[in-house]
Amino acid sequence: MQTFPMILLRTLKWLASAVLAIVIVAVLFIALFGWNWLRAPLERQVLAQTGRVLSIQGDLSVHLGWPWPRLQAAQVTFANPAWAAQANMLKADEVALSVHLPQLLAKRLVVSDLHLVKPLVFLERHRDGRKTWLLDRQQQDENARIDIDRFTLDQGVIGFDDVASQTSLRAELSSLAKRADDDATPGVSFNAKGKYQGLPLVAKGTGDSVLALRDDSTPYGLSIDATVGHTHVRAEGHITSLLKFSAIDMQLALSGDNLNQLFTLTGIALPATRDYVTHGHLLRKGNTVRYESFTGRVGTSDLSGWLQVKTGGKRPLLTADLVSNRLTLEDLGPVIGARPGKVQSAIKAVAQTGAAGAVTPTSKRVMPDIPFKFSNWDTLDADVQFSAKSIRKGSYMPLDALSTHLSLKDAVLTLDPLQFGVAGGQLVAAITLDGRHNPIRAKAELQLKRLALAKLLPADQKGVASSSLIGGQIKLAGTGNSVGSMLAHADGSVALLMSGGQISQMTMEKAGLHLWEIFRLTLTGDKQIKLRCAVANFDVKAGDMHANTLLLDTEVTTLLGSGHIDLAQEKLDLTLTQKTKNTSPLSLRSPIHITGNFAKPVIRVDQNRMAARALGALALGVINPLLALIPLIDAGPGKDSDCVQWLQGKK
Known part of the structure; x- marks a missing residue:
């Protein structure tokens, strides 16, 4: 009788023979x-x-x-x-x-x-x-x-087609033959064209022969030269895993018309700028992509520093430290929605049309009016330091330096502090733009500290005033999707104070229309007189600046003003009246009206009042020639304003 082990052994031998037979049959069949x-x-x-x-x-x-x-x-x-x-x-x-x-x-x-x-x-x-x-x-x-x-x-x-994203690409690839005298590893070349996210694309480049799609251990050598829309990209280095880009080490050069066009390629909302060129080192480690040691320019301003994007949170976080050694002020225009050559083009447009009233055509506006693209603000958070060590002298604002801390969190953009060196003093601001609302809700607080009036005046008027310092505070809150529309709906206050220094007597006599003094100074030459103080205090409601106080007090004349400024229409409507402190034997004393718009202010005297004085003089002259002088005499005396109380904010 066979034991169980013997039966098991025979069964295994039979199975092994059967499997071997099957394998032999399969091998013979194949x-x-x-x-x-x-x-x-x-x-x-x-x-x-x-x-x-x-x-x-x-x-x-x-x-x-x-x-x-x-x-x-x-x-x-x-x-x-x-x-x-x-x-x-x-x-x-x-x-x-x-x-x-x-x-x-x-x-x-x-x-x-x-x-x-x-x-x-x-x-x-x-x-x-x-x-x-x-x-x-x-x-x-x-x-x-x-x-x-x-x-x-x-x-x-x-080829790749995606109708929803307006992408259609075709790439031709071919292997690069290795020359007998070439020690380099053979690779692959490619040429691609089509459109990406609706933008035309042309690209060429070379890479290693083996495309490591998922290999997380072997860097893939790649060189690419591509143009997408108006953005040009050149990169050379290594990428680990072509599908996941788990690591990147490349030299990257970018150029284009506008940095915000990079949103299509990167998904990062960058500010609007002028044309730019930059070259730097692109690295990726884990969930952090860093563009470091880069140099370049934006417009005519140089720019250097580093920036990085870290993913893995609620949204990507952009951090950066950017420096410009010499900034051109106009290059900041697109950032706040200003068109190129905005002020100059507005003045030119008004000069060509002769319009001096309300400004409605976009070409004649001075305030930045291009809307912010705030729909992208919720795609990332940001923490950016920016400084400009020096600023090229502009034609209308003597800025010396600039620094700011920009923060973008949950679609709320803040610049705090935003600091300018202006006319020997400082402008310090805190600005908040809340992009969670449409239109944007904006708040701004600005402090002016010790601005030198002489440095703010045009070159041909430097002698009008000297040594006077300006300070003040501006608080505004409004809604709108551009700077212009925010100001057009703003509420708040504007308070500017000036004290000390001197001012041209000729300028003040002309403001008072004191003909005898103007004639005398023309013969003897102009001289400087004491400028006691100046005050401008406006309440702002729904974009209308109403003058509570307008005052300019000097040794010889005090100017008092009233009226308002329409920020929505960029329209001026102010009136200045003179109070002379000395008797003037020959004066056409008349209110001065400041009208027109920001692009072309119009300063004129009240012609009806002047005509009335002239007719009065003529009528009295018929009776007695000496009586003709009576209507032209400004008897004065205006009183000195209490500048101390104005400067201390008690009036």
């Missing part, structure tokens, strides 16, 4: 007939799983190995879904790939090496999100894709 018999079952299986046709018209071979058997097939096509514009996703003279067999048995296709000979590859994304490279029947399961580690080809075409 040796006689090859692997082409597998084509039809493979095609049927792919059709059943994907609903798409796989066609292998050439020979099929399998090189067995564990766990990576390698398949090689000639004249291969794989169809696209019926909704796609292109009939086939893949057409190649030859396809060779190594498949991870355990993953395949788990219904996941993982390929370590894919080599294509003369392939045509077309990938498409439908408006509803379906993707041709997803292999489930609905093309919506992100897990139903081929995971490819490394990809090589000799030459071919790769």
Whole structure:
């Protein structure tokens, strides 16, 4: 009687013989007939799983190995879904790939090496999100894709279409032959064209021969020269994992018309600028991308420093430290929505049309009126330090330096502090723009500290005043999507004070229309007189600045003003009256009206009052020539204003 161990041993021997026989039969079958018999079952299986046709018209071979058997097939096509514009996703003279067999048995296709000979590859994304490279029947399961580690080809075409994002690209790739005297590793060259996010794209470059799509350990050498819209990109260095960009180490040069156009490429909302050029070192480690040691220019202003973007939070965080050694003031115009040459073009437009009233055409406005693109503010947070060590002297504002801390958090933009060196003094501001609301809610507080009046005056009027210092405070809050519209709806106050120094007597006598003094100073020459104080105090309501106090007090004359300034229409309506402190024997004393607009103020005397004085003098002259002087005498005496109380804010 046979024991159990003997029975088990005989069974194992029988099984081993059967398996060996099967293997021998399979080997003989493959040796006689090859692997082409597998084509039809493979095609049927792919059709059943994907609903798409796989066609292998050439020979099929399998090189067995564990766990990576390698398949090689000639004249291969794989169809696209019926909704796609292109009939086939893949057409190649030859396809060779190594498949991870355990993953395949788990219904996941993982390929370590894919080599294509003369392939045509077309990938498409439908408006509803379906993707041709997803292999489930609905093309919506992100897990139903081929995971490819490394990809090589000799030459071919790769296309990508995404109607929803207005992207359509075609790239021609070919291998670079290695010369006999060249020690470099052979690589691949490419040329691409089409459109990306609606912008025209042209690109060319070279890379390593093996495209490491998912390899997180081997850097891939890449050199690229591309133009997208008006943005030019040149980069050279290494990228680890072409699909995930897990690490980057490249020299990067950028140039373009406007930094905010980079939003299409980066998804980062940068401010509007003039044309720019920059070159620096681009690094990525983990979830941080850093552009460091860069130098360049924006407009005519130099710019250097570093910036980085860190992901992984609620939204990306942009941090930067930027420095300009010499800033051109006009280059800041686009940042606040000003058009190029804004002030000069507005003045020129008014001069050509002769318009001096309300300003409605955009070409005649002085205030920045281009809307902020605040819809992108909630795409990132930012913490930026910016400083300009010196500022090129502008034609209308003597700025010396600039520094600011910019913060963007939850779509709320703040500049605090924003500091300018102005006319030997300082302008310190805190500005908040709340982009969570449409229109934007804005608040601004500005302090003027010891601004020298003489430095604020045009070059041809430097002698009008000297040594006078200006200080003050401006508090405004308003709504609007541009600086101009914010001011047009602003509420708040404006208070400016000036004290000390001297002012041209000729200027003040002209303001008083004191003809005798003007004549005398013309003969003897102008001289400086004491400027006691000046006060400008406005209440601002719905964009209308109402003058509570307008005062200019000197040794000889006090000017008092009234009226308002319409910020919405950029319209002036102010009246100045004179109170002379000395008797003037010959004066056409009359109110002075300041009208027109910001681009072209109009200063004129009250012609009716002057005519009345002249007619009075003429009538009295008929009776007695000496009586004709009576209407022209300004008897005075105006009183000194209590400047101390004005300067202390007690009036």
